[in-house]
Amino acid sequence: MEIQYRHIADAELRADENRMISGYGIVFDSDSSPLQIWDDQTGRIVEAVEIITRGSLKGADMRDVISAFNHDFDKVLGRTTSGTLKLSTDAKGVAYRANAPNTTYADDVLELLNRGDLSGSSFVFSMDWGEGYDIKERADGVLQASPIKITKVYEMGPVVNPAYPETTAQNRSAALEGAIKRFLEAKQAKKEEEVQTRTVEPETVEPQAETQTITYPVTARYIATAKVMKLKNKRV
Secondary structure, three states, rough: OOOOOHHHHHHHHOOOOOOOOEEEEEOOOOOOOEEEEOOOOOOOOEEEOOOOOHHHOOEEEEEOOOOEEHOOOOOEEEEEHOOOOEEOOOOOOEEEEEEEEHHHHHHHHHHHHHOOOOOEEEEEEEEOOOOEEEEOOOOOOOOEEEEEOOEEEEEEEEEEEOOOOOOOHOOHHHHHHHHHHHHHHHHHHHHHHHHHHHHHOOOOOOOOOOOOOOOOOOOHHHHHHHHHHHHHHOOO
């Protein structure tokens, strides 16, 4: 099972006077920072983004979620099972509220928040790789990939760098890149098949001769005249 990290920038991260840290750990239908992928089929770089939809989270296990600073489980800020972390889902995404403990590291987090040094959150999850990704090509040519089924959310909380740089390996799953490459391969194969179908000449069909039956009517007058002529010939 591969654990995924996804960061959310500008997710209304804040702290109040009661040591309550809040923000959005997941924002629905929001582009991640672009992922540059080499397309082996065309020999060019394509741009892809990941989007978490509301459907991606349907049925996900969020019964025991931890909030930690910078994904460091030695710096826990709250936990759902203890009641110190509350999660709520609305039209925008999944919001969290963590009651920061009276510890030195929590004091540091609160200070960084009040100074504005922290501006985003992140969440950690696993997904069903059998289901994979729903990948679409948008009008601007950017590929949009959405996990079809997130199975479990493990953690969400404030981070120093919410933009998840492309150079950070843990934020760019090899499985996601592989899924996009397979999409590009299938797209190229379909394109080649369509071209081949258009260039195949239609089969020549030899015209078949039509058989017609023509009936020439013999009038009653002609038949009667023929009988008379036959009788005359016999008398001679």
